[in-house]
Amino acid sequence: xxxxxxxxxxxxxxxxxxxxxxxxxxxxxxxxxxxxxxxxxxxxxxxxxxxxxxxxxxxxxxxxxxxxxxxxxxxxxxxxxxxxxxxxxxxxxxxxxxxxxxxxxxxxxxxxxxxxxxxxxxxxxxxxxxxxxxxxxxxxxxxxxxxxxxxxxxxxxxxxxxxxxxxxxxxxxxxxxxxxxxxxxxxxxxxxxxxxxxxxxxxxxxxxxxxxxxxxxxxxxxxxxxxxxxxxxxxxxxxxxxxxxxxxxxxxxxxxxxxxxxxxxxxxxxxxxxxxxxxxxxxxxxxxxxxxxxxxxxxxxxxxxxxxxxxxxxxxxxxxxxxxxxxxxxxxxxxxxxxxxxxxxxxxxxxxxxxxxxxxxxxxxxxxxxxxxxxxxxxxxxxxxxxxxxxxxxxxxxxxxxxxxxxxxxxxxxxxxxxxxxxxxxxxxxxxxxxxxxxxxxxxxxxxxxxxxxxxxxxxxxxxxxxxxxxxxxxxxxxxxxxxxxx
Ligand SMILES: Cc1cc2nc3c(=O)[nH]c(=O)nc-3n(C[C@H](O)[C@H](O)[C@H](O)COP(=O)(O)OP(=O)(O)OC[C@H]3O[C@@H](n4cnc5c(N)ncnc54)[C@H](O)[C@@H]3O)c2cc1C
Numbered sequence: 228x229x230x231x232x233x234x235x236x237x238x239x240x241x242x243x244x245x246x247x248x249x250x251x252x253x254x255x256x257x258x259x260x261x262x263x264x265x266x267x268x269x270x271x272x273x274x275x276x277x278x279x280x281x282x283x284x285x286x287x288x289x290x291x292x293x294x295x296x297x298x299x300x301x302x303x304x305x306x307x308x309x310x311x312x313x314x315x316x317x318x319x320x321x322x323x324x325x326x327x328x329x330x331x332x333x334x335x336x337x338x339x340x341x342x343x344x345x346x347x348x349x350x351x352x353x354x355x356x357x358x359x360x361x362x363x364x365x366x367x368x369x370x371x372x373x374x375x376x377x378x379x380x381x382x383x384x385x386x387x388x389x390x391x392x393x394x395x396x397x398x399x400x401x402x403x404x405x406x407x408x409x410x411x412x413x414x415x416x417x418x419x420x421x422x423x424x425x426x427x428x429x430x431x432x433x434x435x436x437x438x439x440x441x442x443x444x445x446x447x448x449x450x451x452x453x454x455x456x457x458x459x460x461x462x463x464x465x466x467x468x469x470x471x472x473x474x475x476x477x478x479x480x481x482x483x484x485x486x487x488x489x490x491x492x493x494x495x496x497x498x499x500x501x502x503x504x505x506x507x508x509x510x511x512x513x514x515x516x517x518x519x520x521x522x523x524x525x526x527x528x529x530x531x532x533x534x535x536x537x538x539x540x541x542x543x544x545x546x547x548x549x550x551x552x553x554x555x556x557x558x559x560x561x562x563x564x565x566x567x568x569x570x571x572x573x574x575x576x577x578x579x580x581x582x583x584x585x586x587x588x589x590x591x592x593x594x595x596x597x598x599x600x601x602x603x604x605x606x607x608x609x610x611x612x613x614x615x616x617x618x619x620x621x622x623x624x625x626x627x628x629x630x631x632x633x634x635x636x637x638x639x640x641x642x643x644x645x646x647x648x649x650x651x652x653x654x655x656x657x658x659x660x661x662x663x664x665x666x667x668x669x670x671x672x673x674x675x676x677x678x679x680x681x682x683x684x685x686x687x688x689x690x691x692x693x694x695x696x697x698x699x700x701x702x703x704x705x706x707x708x709x710x711x712x713x714x
Pocket of ligand 1: 239268658
């Protein structure tokens with residue numbers, strides 16, 4: 228007999244879980260507070276321009292494919308994927324490194340920067356591929372219930388890889404600071420500093436150099452549209468502008484939720500909203516984690532974002548552009564060690580209209596600028612403008628062109644918006660970082676320890692931040708719910 232399941236939120240993890248649960252025969256309804264679905268991956272449309280509000284890097288295409296395959300579908304049933312070449316460009320103060328779409332090309336680029344570096348690079352990526360196979364096929368598919376999940380034939384022989392850091396591993400093999408930054412970049416997606424991220428996570432380097440960077444035509448929101456279509460075809464009811472105000476509990480068991488003042492009886496409640504916020508929907512005695520617990524976690528950064536419409540095509544840019552022309556160590560300290568607005572931050576710019584003409588009107592460019600910052604910082608219009616001026620000046624200098632006079636409009640998004648729009652803890656952008664002490668069974672649990680039939684999913688749970696992990700998180704929680712129903 229199918230259960231009635233209410234899901235809070237409509238991000239990647241919630242949509243993913245809804246598909247698996249509906250496929251298993253349950254009656255699934257999603258309640259999303261915002262006007263549109265997608266959570267952090269919503270879309271902004273203005274004056275013929277299209278911007279992905281959040282994620283823009285499509286990595287690990289195998290995970291997206293596996294998700295749709297689980298329902299007898301393929302990504303190509305929902306969107307067209309293109310492999311980007313070059314994958315991205317990194318601007319340093321005196322040089323530009325271009326990452327191609329094939330390891331041979333990347334090796335040539337490494338040789339150009341440091342003679343002899345292609346040999347250790349091939350070795351490093353071969354090892355990263357082994358880690359990828361173990362991580363993706365074995366480790367991340369575990370629900371984080373016990374430390375023994377991590378003990379497999381493959382992981383015990385690599386125990387050292389959980390205690391060494393990616394930073395030490397990279398520095399052992401490469402001396403050139405630009406190549407070091409290039410190889411440390413992928414783990415920034417995991418939300419922590421490379422010197423606090425276990426070297427097992429070098430599988431992100433295989434995702435980068437081995438599997439490549441892809442783009443769904445029309446932008447990342449096409450994935451959300453595809454998942455929504457799939458969910459609805461499986462019978463999931465999706466309700467937007469439906470703010471969940473309370474999770475009800477009776478005799479240690481959830482009985483339902485309140486949405487816009489109305490009680491919705493439910494056998495099972497699953498929250499895909501930020502974990503901290505989800506627990507505040509419970510009376511205090513039913514919460515598992517204290518405020519002190521959350522305060523002690525290492526959160527992934529928040530971001531200051533700008534969505535900019537330019538009235539001309541820009542020069543010397545690619546689809547993805549990283550500006551690593553200042554001191555990363557200093558910026559990292561300002562994010563993690565002594566949180567404050569950074570003096571001279573690194574930043575990232577995405578121009579999807581370089582490869583996808585549907586993203587901007589003809590002859591125009593859609594630009595998305597991102598500065599990672601510490602969560603919880605003061606956020607004012609003046610500070611936003613100050614940082615826009617700072618990075619646009621650096622952008623002009625590094626790309627050797629004038630763009631300031633070609634801005635048709637700009638919109639911004641920062642700490643305040645993350646809190647207002649998503650109920651995000653301290654305005655974090657990517658959830659909780661994957662440090663050694665916040666990996667697998669050490670992350671917040673998928674199932675409530677205090678309330679029966681209450682579950683959680685999303686980037687604060689297992690396996691962690693990012694779109695592919697969120698898809699997996701939805702699958703893991705659906706499997707756990709199914710397993711518990713069958714006991
Ligand atoms: C700026 C930015 C850039 C990123 N770049 C990348 C990238 O390039 N590649 C990548 O793989 N990942 C990237 N990420 C990370 C990725 O977007 C996230 O990991 C993923 O989208 C998180 O999905 P989720 O399901 O955990 O939750 P969310 O997307 O946060 O969804 C939670 C939903 O719950 C809703 N909600 C909250 N409270 C309530 C309530 N009380 N009632 C009803 N609904 C509620 C929210 O409105 C939201 O829709 C980026 C994230 C950001 C913010």
